[in-house]
Amino acid sequence: MCGFISIFGPPGSDVIHDVINGLVAIQHRGQDAAGVVAFKDKFQAKKGLGLVREVFQDKHLQRLKGHMAVGHVRYPTVGLGEDTDVQPFWLDYPVGVVMAHNGNVTNFHELKRTYFGERKITLGSNCDLEVVLYVFADALMRRKTASLNIDDVEAGVKEVFEKVKGAYSVCGVTQEGLYAFRDPFGIKPCIFGKKETPDGTFYAVASESVVLDVAGYEIVRDLAAGEMLWIGADRVPQFRQVGKAPHRPCIFEYVYFARPDTFLDGVSVHEARMEMGRRMATRFKETGLKADAVIPVPESARTAAQTMAEGLGLPCREGFVKNRYVGRTFIMPNDKARQATIRAKLNPIRAEFEGKAVIIMDDSIVRGNTSRHMVKIARAMGAAKVYFASYSPPLLYPCLYGIDMATKREFIARDRTDEEIAKELGADAVVYQTVEQMEEAVRASSKTDLKFCKACFEGTYPTGDITEEMLGDIEQDRVAAGSCK
Numbered sequence: 001m002c003g004f005i006s007i008f009g010p011p012g013s014d015v016i017h018d019v020i021n022g023l024v025a026i027q028h029r030g031q032d033a034a035g036v037v038a039f040k041d042k043f044q045a046k047k048g049l050g051l052v053r054e055v056f057q058d059k060h061l062q063r064l065k066g067h068m069a070v071g072h073v074r075y076p077t078v079g080l081g082e083d084t085d086v087q088p089f090w091l092d093y094p095v096g097v098v099m100a101h102n103g104n105v106t107n108f109h110e111l112k113r114t115y116f117g118e119r120k121i122t123l124g125s126n127c128d129l130e131v132v133l134y135v136f137a138d139a140l141m142r143r144k145t146a147s148l149n150i151d152d153v154e155a156g157v158k159e160v161f162e163k164v165k166g167a168y169s170v171c172g173v174t175q176e177g178l179y180a181f182r183d184p185f186g187i188k189p190c191i192f193g194k195k196e197t198p199d200g201t202f203y204a205v206a207s208e209s210v211v212l213d214v215a216g217y218e219i220v221r222d223l224a225a226g227e228m229l230w231i232g233a234d235r236v237p238q239f240r241q242v243g244k245a246p247h248r249p250c251i252f253e254y255v256y257f258a259r260p261d262t263f264l265d266g267v268s269v270h271e272a273r274m275e276m277g278r279r280m281a282t283r284f285k286e287t288g289l290k291a292d293a294v295i296p297v298p299e300s301a302r303t304a305a306q307t308m309a310e311g312l313g314l315p316c317r318e319g320f321v322k323n324r325y326v327g328r329t330f331i332m333p334n335d336k337a338r339q340a341t342i343r344a345k346l347n348p349i350r351a352e353f354e355g356k357a358v359i360i361m362d363d364s365i366v367r368g369n370t371s372r373h374m375v376k377i378a379r380a381m382g383a384a385k386v387y388f389a390s391y392s393p394p395l396l397y398p399c400l401y402g403i404d405m406a407t408k409r410e411f412i413a414r415d416r417t418d419e420e421i422a423k424e425l426g427a428d429a430v431v432y433q434t435v436e437q438m439e440e441a442v443r444a445s446s447k448t449d450l451k452f453c454k455a456c457f458e459g460t461y462p463t464g465d466i467t468e469e470m471l472g473d474i475e476q477d478r479v480a481a482g483s484c485k
Contacts, residue, residue, distance in 0.1 A: 001075050001257050001402050002087070003029030003207045004100040005215075006171035008178035008231055009067040010200030016064045018202070019071040022211040023052045028259060029102070029207060030073035033086040037098045039173060040066030047086040068173040072100040085127035088172070095140045096175045099133045102207050103168030103188040104402035106466060109473040115163060132170060135160050140174075148176050150230045150238050157181045157228045157242045165465050167250070167401035167453075169223075171205045177232040180205040184243030185462050186225025187250050187401050187453050189264045192237070193217035203231050208262040222265050225249075248462040251452035252403060254442045255392045256300050256363045267446040270303055275441035276391040276433060277304030277361075281311025284359065284431055289387060292356040295319035297346070297363075297374060304391045305361040319352035319360075320374070346374070353381035359431075364392040368412035368425060375426045388427040393435045397459040398475075400466055 003026030007015040019036055034055045035047030044064050048055040052073065072087040088100040105111070105128035116123060116131070123130050139156040140148065160170075160181075167187035171180040182190045193212035195202040206212050209219050223229060226243020249265050250257075260270040284291075294316045296305035309316035323345055352358070358378060365371045371388055378386045394413035413421055422430040435457050443450055455461045 001029050002100075002102040003027075003073045003211070004071065004087075004102055004169075004171050005204060005206040005211050006070040006100070006173060006178055006180065007068065007202060007204045008173060008235075009202045010197075010235075011067055013067045013199060013202070014065050015067060015069050015202065016061050018204070018215040019069045020052065020056060020061065021215050022204075022206060023071045023073055025211045025214045025259075026207055027052055027073055029257065030075035033074040033083070034072065035074075035086045035088055035100075036064055036069055036071045037088045037090050038064040038066040038069035039098070039175065043090050043092060043096065043098060045088075045090070047083070047088075049083055049086065068178065070098045070100050070172055082126065084125040087127065087129055089125075089127070089129055089133050091133065091137055095137050097133070097137050097140065097172060098174075099129060099136065099170060099172035101129045101132060101168045101170045102402065103183065104128065104166050104400060105131060105164055105168065106166035106400045106463070106470050107164070108166075110469070111163070128166075132160055132164055132168065135163050136170075147233070148174055149232065150240065153179050153230045154228060154240050154242060161226070161243050165463060167463070169207065177230065177235075178203060178205070179228065179230050180223060181228035181242065182223040182225060184226040184245040185453070186223075186247045186265075187462070189249065189253060189258075190223040191264075192220045192223060192229060194220055194237075201235065203235075203237065205229065208258055208264065210259050210262045213261070219263070246451070246462070248451060248453040250401065250403075251439065251442060251454055252364075252392070252399075252456065255438070260300075260303055265446070265450060266448060267442060267450070271445035272442045273300075273303040273391070274307045275444050276438060277307030277309075278311050279437040279441055280304060280308040280361070280389060280391050280431070280433055283433060283437070284308070284312060284387075284389065287429065287431060289429060289431075290357060291359045291385070291387060293317045293319075293352065294359045294361055294389075295352060295378075296361045297370065298322040300363045301361045301391070304363070308359075308361060308389070308391075314359075317352045319349055319358065319378075320346040321349065322346055346377075348377045348381050350381045353378050353383040355382060355384055357385035357387070358383050359387045359389050360427075361389045361391065363390070364395060365390045365412060365421070365425075365430075366395050367410050368421075371412075371427075372425045379426065385428045386426075387429045387431060388422070388425055389431045391433050392438055393432050393457045394421075395456050397456050398471065399456045400461065400470065401453065401455070403456065 005022035090098040108128040136156040139159040143152040169188040169190035225247035294309040
């Protein structure tokens with residue numbers, strides 16, 4: 001999971017402030033690193049490890065002038081999280097092109113061994129975007145005219161789809177315009193927008209609609225699965241359908257990743273989470289358990305906790321105070337960092353627990369670190385009963401499409417019953433949403449019959465090309481990065 005924004009403004013304009021504002025809006029999608037590449041006569045870059053506010057200073061904004069720019073916030077699922085992995089990447093020669101992506105290349109290691117190894121090409125990073133960039137640029141180099149046109153860009157996207165497997169949304173610029181494309185199954189989101197000004201029209205693509213909202217852009221539409229966009233020198237947006245696979249957007253975007261004020265594929269994330277909470281109220285009633293209050297684990301669980309509480313006729317209480325200066329533990333680069341941060345991140349309010357039977361509501365239970373700690377805190381605050389509720393189903397299978405759950409050993413729910421999970425967490429009971437209820441909740445918030453990638457819950461990978469070798473390669477990557485200790 002990463003976040004990107006790419007902007008193509010009128011000649012003579014500067015887009016850097018819109019790009020930075022957009023990156024701040026999607027800081028939740030990646031806290032490991034941030035970068036921007038802008039174009040004005042030449043490509044200028046500033047990239048570094050850390051949050052957006054830590055990487056960029058005013059002197060950098062003064063230098064990153066230009067009417068085209070690409071920005072990115074990174075959360076590493078491939079590579080070691082080093083500064084050489086920070087996006088965007090770019091080439092000056094033999095074709096000028098900048099690129100950023102959100103997702104994961106599942107055959108990254110295979111391509112390094114074969115496609116690049118046979119050509120004696122040494123990659124300069126451990127980031128999988130680099131293979132996408134080189135495959136795309138290789139096709140652009142074979143164009144028949146000096147200037148790029150939509151046929152050239154389509155040829156590049158086709159070559160990427162043929163050679164690069166996995167889930168990825170890509171955005172970027174060349175010296176002549178802006179391009180974007182979404183993987184053949186549309187697993188990762190990509191939204192197109194524009195802003196009309198007296199100086200002309202600004203065009204942008206981003207990972208979430210909120211990125212465009214905060215920069216004052218009108219949302220035009222999501223790119224479809226396997227679709228590409230090109231805006232050249234004539235400044236006319238052109239779309240082409242390149243891939244032909246069925247659309248399978250990641251359902252975990254609606255559960256956790258995306259901001260609640262975002263729309264993805266026409267679905268309000270806020271509405272989807274409200275609907276998940278309503279269905280969780282039904283699930284809890286079926287257990288016959290009795291509680292006094294619902295307490296969300298901030299921030300993502302708050303919306304669903306409110307509607308769950310309404311459905312149960314219970315108060316929804318803020319029992320945990322979140323330190324907003326501590327990042328999302330789920331996307332921290334390794335398990336040691338996550339566990340060290342949990343206690344600093346959340347502090348309890350005793351009055352909301354003491355003597356009460358409480359439902360602690362979270363979006364998911366992955367490794368169990370946060371959940372176990374929340375239960376322990378509730379007990380220490382004098383809770384009479386502690387029930388733990390997850391508005392997503394048990395996570396059981398590795399995600400190979402850009403979420404840091406790449407090894408089977410990480411899942412607390414793996415090969416355990418609900419009773420055994422509750423015992424592991426120290427809770428009196430654990431209540432999960434079902435896969436069907438989760439999917440129905442998201443679908444009920446849309447006007448289309450969306451079908452989703454649910455690989456982390458069911459083990460069925462929509463791309464149909466996941467091999468044991470890929471699983472082994474990615475697991476080794478995560479072990480090397482320290483996330484599986």
